[in-house]
Amino acid sequence: MRFRTPSSQWRRKCLCPNRLCGKKLLCYASLAVVVTAGLACQREYPLAMDGSARFDTWLLGRAQDGGVPHLGCVRECCRVARREGRVEYPCSLGVRDRLTGALLLIEATPAVESQVAMLHTLAEVDPRDRVPVDGVLLTHAHIGHYAGLMQFGKEVAATDELPIFCTPKMADFIRAHAPWSGLVTGGHVDLQEIVMGTDGAAVFEPVEGLRVEAIQVPHRDEYSDTVAFRLHGPAKTLLWVPDIDQWSRNEGMIERLLDGVDVAYVDGTFYDEQEVGRCADEIPHPFMRDTLTTLGDLAKAHPGRIQFIHLNHTNPALSDLKLVAEIGERGFDVPEQGRWVGL
Numbered sequence: 001m002r003f004r005t006p007s008s009q010w011r012r013k014c015l016c017p018n019r020l021c022g023k024k025l026l027c028y029a030s031l032a033v034v035v036t037a038g039l040a041c042q043r044e045y046p047l048a049m050d051g052s053a054r055f056d057t058w059l060l061g062r063a064q065d066g067g068v069p070h071l072g073c074v075r076e077c078c079r080v081a082r083r084e085g086r087v088e089y090p091c092s093l094g095v096r097d098r099l100t101g102a103l104l105l106i107e108a109t110p111a112v113e114s115q116v117a118m119l120h121t122l123a124e125v126d127p128r129d130r131v132p133v134d135g136v137l138l139t140h141a142h143i144g145h146y147a148g149l150m151q152f153g154k155e156v157a158a159t160d161e162l163p164i165f166c167t168p169k170m171a172d173f174i175r176a177h178a179p180w181s182g183l184v185t186g187g188h189v190d191l192q193e194i195v196m197g198t199d200g201a202a203v204f205e206p207v208e209g210l211r212v213e214a215i216q217v218p219h220r221d222e223y224s225d226t227v228a229f230r231l232h233g234p235a236k237t238l239l240w241v242p243d244i245d246q247w248s249r250n251e252g253m254i255e256r257l258l259d260g261v262d263v264a265y266v267d268g269t270f271y272d273e274q275e276v277g278r279c280a281d282e283i284p285h286p287f288m289r290d291t292l293t294t295l296g297d298l299a300k301a302h303p304g305r306i307q308f309i310h311l312n313h314t315n316p317a318l319s320d321l322k323l324v325a326e327i328g329e330r331g332f333d334v335p336e337q338g339r340w341v342g343l
Contacts, residue, residue: 053235053342055210056096058122059335060105060115061089062309063318064269065144067111070313077313088318089337090144091242091309093265094119095210095231101125102134102207106229106240112148122338130157135206138166140243141173141223149174153183161190165206167214168193170224194227210343215257218245220284228257233343236262242310243267245284247294254294261305263341266291268308268317268334275314288317292330299331307333 061067068088069078081087090109096102096119103119105112116132138146152159166174171191174180183189194202200216211232219226228241239261247254258264269285270276288308292299299306308327311318317327317334324334 053233054098055231055233055343056098056123057231057238057341057343058094058119059265059309059337059339060092060094060118061109061111062311062335062337063088063090064310064312064315065090065109065142066313067109067144068313068318073313075314077319080319081313088311088313089115091265093240094122096123096125097207097210099209100207103128103132104135104137104206104210105133106137107139107145107242108136108148108151109144110147112151118338122340130159131162132157132159133162135163135165137206137212137229138164138170139229139240140219140221140226141170142220142243145242146170146174146180149183149189150179152188153179154186154188157188159188161187163192163206164189165192165194165204165212167216167225167227168195173224217241217243217253217257218250219243230257230261231343236341236343238262238341238343239264239266241266243269244286246286247290258295258298263304264306265309265335266306267310268315269310269312271315271317271323275312275316288315288327292327292332295332296330301331303331304333306331307335307339309335 067090068086069081089111091107092109092112092115093106094115095104095106103123103125105116105119109115119133120128136149140146149164151157152162164174171193174191175184184191192204194204194214196202196214196216202214204212204214206212213230213232214227215230217226217228226243228239228244231238231240237260239257241257242265244250244253244267267285268288268291270287272287272289291306291308295306308317311334316323327334
């Protein structure tokens with residue numbers, strides 16, 4: 001698997017932890033960086049950096065594909081969000097290599113410009129012109145996870161062979177459908193295919209030193225297959241699984257995904273079936289309520305390890321402070337945009 005290191009123009013020395021600790025994370029209107037339940041995000045920047053971590057990760061969004069407010073939604077959740085100017089971005093993760101300054105993006109959402117700008121602010125990098133990031137990792141072909149790729153084309157960033165790490169099926173989908181195919185023929189992206197082994201997994205390094213496992217997971221695969229990512233740094237291992245079918249339908253999958261993981265960002269799309277008004281069997285995602293039960297003992301033993309992302313705009317955990325507190329008391333977490341984890 002080939003990877004590219006950032007050009008010398010963008011190489012930076014590792015930022016000193018003392019420069020970052022205690023720095024305020026301000027709520028810039030242009031970035032719409034918000035925290036749980038839309039509270040103002042004037043708070044201490046949570047960087048308890050230690051010398052063992054080489055990679056910084058930031059949660060650049062925690063909502064389902066359409067974000068909040070959600071187009072076409074007239075429920076109170078989105079009406080209030082519009083009235084208050086509260087914005088939740090689709091789930092995405094930013095990664096910075098402290099050693100080289102390389103930046104990675106997991107998921108290219110419809111809000112990619114704002115999320116890359118947020119990553120640049122959090123990582124304290126200089127303006128990067130037409131090299132906004134050094135690579136993008138894609139989980140699957142649902143719009144909240146790849147639609148932002150169009151921003152790397154000639155009409156916008158016009159990147160030069162930006163590495164896109166995805167499965168062969170995802171790569172075939174991009175090559176076969178405009179406008180995504182134009183990214184390939186125009187040389188704006190370089191599709192780096194992650195070829196799975198017989199065990200449904202593969203290991204690659206999008207930047208030297210960051211070991212990533214891609215693991216096939218069951219989901220609605222109309223256009224491509226779906227993977228989860230396990231990111232291994234020298235300090236911690238992080239799981240990224242925003243979309244997956246219900247745990248009960250896939251015996252042993254949850255244990256496999258969580259093996260050796262320190263922080264797990266898991267599918268929390270819907271809290272329960274009452275939220276969607278349909279039969280539970282028609283919903284592919286695991287309900288948060290069920291995950292709270294299934295992983296209850298693990299969460300109590302390791303508080304904060306399991307963190308819910310990909311929350312639908314209707315999910316009360318986006319705005320109900322009492323519910324969020326109850327989830328926290330059970331050892332789980334609903335992280336806010338901007339959450340940092342060092343690997």
